[in-house]
Amino acid sequence: MTPDFLQLCQQRKSVRAFLPDPVSDEDWQYIMQCVNLAPSAVNFQPWHFYIVQDAHQLSLLQACYPREWFATAPACIIACKDCETQWVRREDGKAHGDIDVAIAVEHLCLAAAERGLGTCWVCNFSVSQLAETFPLPLHHQPVALIPIGHPVSDDANPIKKRKSLDEIITFL
Numbered sequence: 001m002t003p004d005f006l007q008l009c010q011q012r013k014s015v016r017a018f019l020p021d022p023v024s025d026e027d028w029q030y031i032m033q034c035v036n037l038a039p040s041a042v043n044f045q046p047w048h049f050y051i052v053q054d055a056h057q058l059s060l061l062q063a064c065y066p067r068e069w070f071a072t073a074p075a076c077i078i079a080c081k082d083c084e085t086q087w088v089r090r091e092d093g094k095a096h097g098d099i100d101v102a103i104a105v106e107h108l109c110l111a112a113a114e115r116g117l118g119t120c121w122v123c124n125f126s127v128s129q130l131a132e133t134f135p136l137p138l139h140h141q142p143v144a145l146i147p148i149g150h151p152v153s154d155d156a157n158p159i160k161k162r163k164s165l166d167e168i169i170t171f172l
C-alpha cells in the first residue's frame with residue numbers, strides 16, 4: 001500500500017548500510033521522474049544528475065568520501081547545480097541553484113524511500129578530488145553525492161531524533 005506523506009517522511013531516513021543488489025531500471029525511471037517534477041525558481045531547472053553504477057567509476061567516486069559504509073552503495077548520484085541557468089535575484093544577487101537542487105534531491109530521496117530504497121545526503125566529500133577524478137563541465141557544480149540502494153536492515157539505519165514543533169515554529 002502507498003504510504004501517506006507523513007508515513008513516507010517517517011520512512012525516509014539516512015541509510016548508511018546497503019546490500020549489493022542494483023537499483024532496477026523501473027526504480028530509476030520512477031525516481032528520476034519524481035526528480036524532474038521538482039519546482040525551481042522561474043522553472044529554470046538548473047540541475048544535472050550523474051548516475052554512477054559502473055564498479056570502477058563507483059570506486060573512484062567513493063574515494064572522494066572515504067567511509068566504509070559509503071563504499072557499500074551499489075550506485076551513487078552526483079547531484080549538480082547548473083551555474084549557467086540558475087536564477088539570480090536581481091535585488092541582492094542571491095543565486096538560487098543550491099535551493100533548487102536541494103528540492104530535487106529531496107524528491108529523489110523520498111521517491112527512493114517509497115520504492116523501499118535507501119539514500120543518504122553526502123556533502124562532506126572532497127570537492128577538489130571529485131573535480132580531478134570526474135572532469136564534469138565547469139558549470140555543473142556538484143552539490144551532493146547521494147548513495148542509493150537497498151538498505152541492509154532497519155536496525156542498521158536508526159531514526160534520528162527531531163526538535164519539538166514548539167521549538168521550530170513561531171506563529172506571528
Ligand SMILES: Cc1cc2nc3c(=O)[nH]c(=O)nc-3n(C[C@H](O)[C@H](O)[C@H](O)COP(=O)(O)O)c2cc1C
Nearest residue numbers: 012013014015016120121122123124125158159160
Ligand atoms: C545538506 C546535507 C548534507 C549532509 N551531508 C552528510 C555527509 O556528508 N555525510 C553523512 O553521513 N550524512 C550527511 N547528511 C545526512 C544527515 O546527517 C542526516 O540527514 C541527519 O542526521 C538527519 O538524519 P536522517 O536523514 O536519518 O533523518 C547530510 C544531510 C544534508 C541535508
